[in-house]
Amino acid sequence: MPEEFEEQAVEPLDWRYYLALGRRRIWYFLIPFFLGWVVIWSMSWVLPSIYRSGTLILVEQPTVPQQFVVSNVAGDLQQRLQSISQQILSRTHLWRIIEGLKLYEKQRQRLTPDEVVANMRKDIEIELVRDNRQELTAFNIYYSSREPQMAQ
Numbered sequence: 001m002p003e004e005f006e007e008q009a010v011e012p013l014d015w016r017y018y019l020a021l022g023r024r025r026i027w028y029f030l031i032p033f034f035l036g037w038v039v040i041w042s043m044s045w046v047l048p049s050i051y052r053s054g055t056l057i058l059v060e061q062p063t064v065p066q067q068f069v070v071s072n073v074a075g076d077l078q079q080r081l082q083s084i085s086q087q088i089l090s091r092t093h094l095w096r097i098i099e100g101l102k103l104y105e106k107q108r109q110r111l112t113p114d115e116v117v118a119n120m121r122k123d124i125e126i127e128l129v130r131d132n133r134q135e136l137t138a139f140n141i142y143y144s145s146r147e148p149q150m151a152q
Contacts, residue, residue: 051151054142056129059084081139085126088141091117103150 022029059081087093094117098104104116111119123145129138145151 048146050144050146051148052142052144053151054140056138056140057084058138059136081128081136085139088126089121089124094120101150 091114095113098108098116098120104119107116107119123143125140125142125144127140127142128136129140131137143151
């Protein structure tokens with residue numbers, strides 16, 4: 001029995017074989033492609049739009065040498081960035097913004113101020129930016145909302 005298999009001539013497979021195979025099985029490729037496209041397209045109509053606005057804040061180290069002027073900045077850049085992010089996310093600061101811009105009107109009617117501020121904290125993202133030497137030089141602040149005017 002193994003001798004029969006050895007005697008059969010095996011043709012080398014070339015690009016024409018694969019092209020003919022692709023033409024014969026075209027529906028195996030097209031049907032999943034179009035079904036996937038229809039699912040993604042329909043999901044884009046069903047899911048709500050989320051708008052995102054952001055800003056970059058640069059934090060620079062003092063450039064004057066310490067021998068000429070004594071630095072009045074205590075702590076390193078990491079501590080300063082941590083302090084700034086805590087100030088940004090503080091309850092009083094966020095509540096002032098919410099009241100000043102009249103944000104979360106529907107939620108303010110049924111939730112406590114702490115819950116409204118917690119919802120706003122979920123919509124804010126702070127991302128640290130590092131340079132080529134892996135030193136912190138800046139940070140991005142992003143705010144997401146379902147309404148484009150509120151995101152801006």
